[in-house]
Amino acid sequence: MNITIYHNPACGTSRNTLALIRNAGVEPQVIEYIKNPPTRERLKEMIEKAGLTVRQAIREKGTPYAELGLDDPAITDDQLLDAMVAHPLLINRPFVVTPEGVRLCRPSEVVLDILSLPQKGPFVKEDGEMVINEKGERVSKSV
DSSP states (O other), X not given: OOOEEEEXXXXXXXXXXHHHHHHTTOOOEEEETTTSOOOHHHHHHHHHHTTOOTGGGBOOTTSSTXXXXXXXXXXXXXXXXXXXXXXXXXXXXXXXXXXXXXXXXXXGGGGGGGOOSOOSSOXXXXXXXXXXXXXXXXXXXXX
16 A cells, blocks of 8 residues: 655654554655655645645644744635745644545544554554554544
C-alpha cells in the first residue's frame, strides 16, 4: 500500500500516527513538511480531499498565526494557503494520504479510518493510551 505522511518528528501526534502506520506492516513515504513543504496546489488538494476548510487545516498554537494577522476573518482561503506555504509550521499535522483517502490525523488513530490493513500487534500511544489491543483490534474509548 502506497502511503504518504506529512510528518513533524517534533510532534507526538505525528510520531504516534507514523507508528500506527508501521504497526500495520507498512513503511510509508515520510515527508518532513517543515523542511519540504507541499506545493500550494498539493496542500489545497489534501485539504479538500480530507473534507476540511483551509481554516480547519491551519495550526495556530506555536506558529506565527497571530503575528501574521491570520485570525482576521477577512483573510481569504487563498491568502491562508499562501501563508501556509510560506510558513510550513502553519500546516496542521500530520496529513496522511492513502489509496483509501486523506485525513488530518488528529487524534493519531484517525489514520485507522484510511488504513484497512490489519494492525500487527498492540499499540499504545506515547501518553500511555491503548489504541490497539493484543489481538490487533481497535480499542474504543469509553465516554
